[in-house]
Amino acid sequence: MERRRFLAAGAVGVGTAVFGGAASSGAGAEPGGVEFGRAGSGGLAQGGLARGGLAQGGAGAEDGGQGGGGQGGGEQSGVVRTGAEQWAALGWRELAGQRVGVLTNPTGVLVDQTHVVDSMVAAGVPPVAVFGPEHGFRGTAQAGGSEGDYLDPRTGIPVYDAYGADAAKLAGLLTKAGVEHVVFDIADIGARFYTYIWSMYAAMQAAARVGARFTVLDRPNPVGGEAHGPQLDPAYATGVGRKPIVQQHGMTVGELAGFFNAEFLPSDGGAVADLRVVEVRGWRRSRLDTGLPWVPPSPNVPTRDTALVYPGTCLFEGLVFSEGRGTTRPFETIGAPGLDWRWAEDLNARGLPGVRFREAHFTPWFGKFANTACSGVALQVTDPGGFDAIRTAVEMIVVARSRYPAVFAWRPDNWIDKLSGSDRLRRMVGAGAGADEVVDAWSDELSTFRTRRRRHLRYR
Numbered sequence: 001m002e003r004r005r006f007l008a009a010g011a012v013g014v015g016t017a018v019f020g021g022a023a024s025s026g027a028g029a030e031p032g033g034v035e036f037g038r039a040g041s042g043g044l045a046q047g048g049l050a051r052g053g054l055a056q057g058g059a060g061a062e063d064g065g066q067g068g069g070g071q072g073g074g075e076q077s078g079v080v081r082t083g084a085e086q087w088a089a090l091g092w093r094e095l096a097g098q099r100v101g102v103l104t105n106p107t108g109v110l111v112d113q114t115h116v117v118d119s120m121v122a123a124g125v126p127p128v129a130v131f132g133p134e135h136g137f138r139g140t141a142q143a144g145g146s147e148g149d150y151l152d153p154r155t156g157i158p159v160y161d162a163y164g165a166d167a168a169k170l171a172g173l174l175t176k177a178g179v180e181h182v183v184f185d186i187a188d189i190g191a192r193f194y195t196y197i198w199s200m201y202a203a204m205q206a207a208a209r210v211g212a213r214f215t216v217l218d219r220p221n222p223v224g225g226e227a228h229g230p231q232l233d234p235a236y237a238t239g240v241g242r243k244p245i246v247q248q249h250g251m252t253v254g255e256l257a258g259f260f261n262a263e264f265l266p267s268d269g270g271a272v273a274d275l276r277v278v279e280v281r282g283w284r285r286s287r288l289d290t291g292l293p294w295v296p297p298s299p300n301v302p303t304r305d306t307a308l309v310y311p312g313t314c315l316f317e318g319l320v321f322s323e324g325r326g327t328t329r330p331f332e333t334i335g336a337p338g339l340d341w342r343w344a345e346d347l348n349a350r351g352l353p354g355v356r357f358r359e360a361h362f363t364p365w366f367g368k369f370a371n372t373a374c375s376g377v378a379l380q381v382t383d384p385g386g387f388d389a390i391r392t393a394v395e396m397i398v399v400a401r402s403r404y405p406a407v408f409a410w411r412p413d414n415w416i417d418k419l420s421g422s423d424r425l426r427r428m429v430g431a432g433a434g435a436d437e438v439v440d441a442w443s444d445e446l447s448t449f450r451t452r453r454r455r456h457l458r459y460r
Helices: 083-089 116-122 167-177 196-210 253-263 304-318 342-349 389-403 415-420 424-430 435-441 443-456
Strands: 002-004 016-019 100-104 129-132 158-161 181-185 213-217 228-231 246-248 274-278 333-336 355-362 374-381
Touching: 083 116, 083 213, 083 274, 100 116, 100 196, 129 167, 158 167, 167 196, 181 196, 196 213, 196 253, 213 253, 228 389, 228 443, 246 304, 246 389, 246 443, 253 274, 253 443, 304 374, 304 389, 304 415, 333 355, 342 355, 342 374, 342 389, 389 424, 389 435, 415 424, 424 435, 435 443
Parallel strands: 100 129, 100 181, 129 158, 181 213, 213 274
Antiparallel strands: 002 016, 016 274, 228 246, 333 374, 355 374
16 A cells, blocks of 8 residues: 655645555554655655554554654644645645545635635636535535535636535536546534535545545544544434444544545445545644634534534434524523523532533524523533533433423434434433433443544544
């Protein structure tokens, strides 16, 4: 398996390209193999031993690997450099002369807030097509919506709707536009039910079908690199979870691409033969402060704090509670008519790590309980490093059921099963299980997932 590193001018090589097989990370695909560097614009390419040596962007912390994830093992201060930033610094020359399609949204920006598509156009390397995920390329659609097909008024480039599209539809669109190289640049927020990773999965399937190259311009995971929560039961696969990964996967989109390509795609239509990941420089798994500008990845994730709680409190979409949509603090404000101050008191008495609860009163202007006064709690994350969003949400659900039995209810369509990945959470809470018992129920599958993902981790 051949690897190349893509370099910003005057910088240490950071990205990894994989030809002829799945993207790998850490110790590498072949025992004793060597990663080869390639200098670019005067930069020093630094390869390393693929097994047992110090390879930048190598093995993750979970297995004690010595991967760097950036210069000299990754900086803990200053702005990290995304994959997009590195290729933009090279004038997008890695894409020159190719028919490129870009799957992106408003998060696909450089540090100066220039969108990558606009940067490519300005560099004389315009894409032939853009593909928009949920909420659309320019981000104008609400949850569960997209922008459809249109010509982008700024660039004149055709934009195709990729939200909910399967591999067959996307393969047809790639063929229609003549795309030979798909580039993915979207900031994910680390939750299985956040749909961008499944648009990436379908696009990888489509690229494999038509023989297109696939490149991920990697970005940090804003909620960190730890994995938490239950694994999806394949019987509950939907658009908010297609394959068995855990609820908070703790991986970057580049790591997920390698994981998908090795673990799922070979038996699901075939792997991408030419997968590249341009790695982030200067990021570690525990690093939440990246120095990068925050661009809301979707309309209801306006802040970094929203992203921290979302992998847990999105479960309230499956209850007859407001998850805060239609307020200025979605997913941080949870409630319903008929609740009171005691929910916050009960939760604070539990002493959950990294979070405090404030009594909250609010009136959503859309979504559940639109224009109806609600009471509940507002979450304040006091220690992001110690905060477990999913454990916290389970405690919130258990306490709410106990304190407010006349108010507590699951959505009639059992949407909670799709979000949590099976009917286990609903059944256990309904039977009176406590939060510790619920969380312990998925400990074995979580441990197995952490082991399974280990060789695909690119950052320490």
